[in-house]
Amino acid sequence: MTAIELLKQDHDEAMMMIEQLERVEQGAQLRGSNLALFGRLKSALTMHTLVEEQILYHSLANLEETKEMIKESYDGHRTMDELLVKMSAPSQDWRAVLGELKAALQHHVREEESELFPKAERLLGGQRLQVMGRQIKNIKRGKAATA
Numbered sequence: 001m002t003a004i005e006l007l008k009q010d011h012d013e014a015m016m017m018i019e020q021l022e023r024v025e026q027g028a029q030l031r032g033s034n035l036a037l038f039g040r041l042k043s044a045l046t047m048h049t050l051v052e053e054q055i056l057y058h059s060l061a062n063l064e065e066t067k068e069m070i071k072e073s074y075d076g077h078r079t080m081d082e083l084l085v086k087m088s089a090p091s092q093d094w095r096a097v098l099g100e101l102k103a104a105l106q107h108h109v110r111e112e113e114s115e116l117f118p119k120a121e122r123l124l125g126g127q128r129l130q131v132m133g134r135q136i137k138n139i140k141r142g143k144a145a146t147a
């Protein structure tokens, strides 16, 4: 699989987990299996932004056509990090934070899938994206082993 295919898969999985958390009844604390689900969402998103930055953004950060977009994308990632930290503290309004996180992820996915990824495909080419896909898998495997 190419880096792009893997990253899109991450986007879909994260969105599914968010939608599942949205089904938790209003006013309920985030605990038990829902807290575990949030834990998985947090690890998955943190890993996603990490491999994206290390592998994909790294090769696009110095290209004229993508460098501005990459700068903004880094900011978007930090916003998601902050929201994940905020949601990690026990609080009644985790749902409001979840809503913000969903909006941030939607924005991230829209920009990447409609603009950045097509550019990456054109600028980097299929072969390089295959290699980058393997690198992403290796990083994920390594981190999972040490986690």
Ligand SMILES: [Fe+2]
Pocket (backbone or CB within 6 Å): 007, 011, 048, 052, 108, 109, 112
């Ligand atoms: Fe992404």
Ligand SMILES: [Fe+2]
Pocket (backbone or CB within 6 Å): 049, 052, 073, 077, 108, 112
């Ligand atoms: Fe991103």
